[in-house]
Amino acid sequence: MTIHIPVDEKWLSAAGVSPSEAENEFRVILATRLFETGRLTLSQSAEMAGMDLWRFADHLRSQGISITNLSEDELLDDLRTA
DSSP, X not given: OOOOOOOOHHHHHHHTOOHHHHHHHHHHHHHHHHHHXXXXXXXXXXXXXXXXXXXXXXXXXXXXXXXSOOOHHHHHHHHHHO
């Protein structure tokens, strides 16, 4: 399935982005958000973004997004019971 999002080229031009760059960037942004909200797994999001798992994980870290999706309390609890 392909979704088309109409964007006036003047906005892409103002941002210094070509249509193909915008398509890739939008896909990464959407994959990131769907992972962040727990709607896709890490591997599903990486595939959607067109990246291998490790590159996508690095991208998430660069955005300040944890790849574990655990709260601090959940992580501490996991460490205590490990």
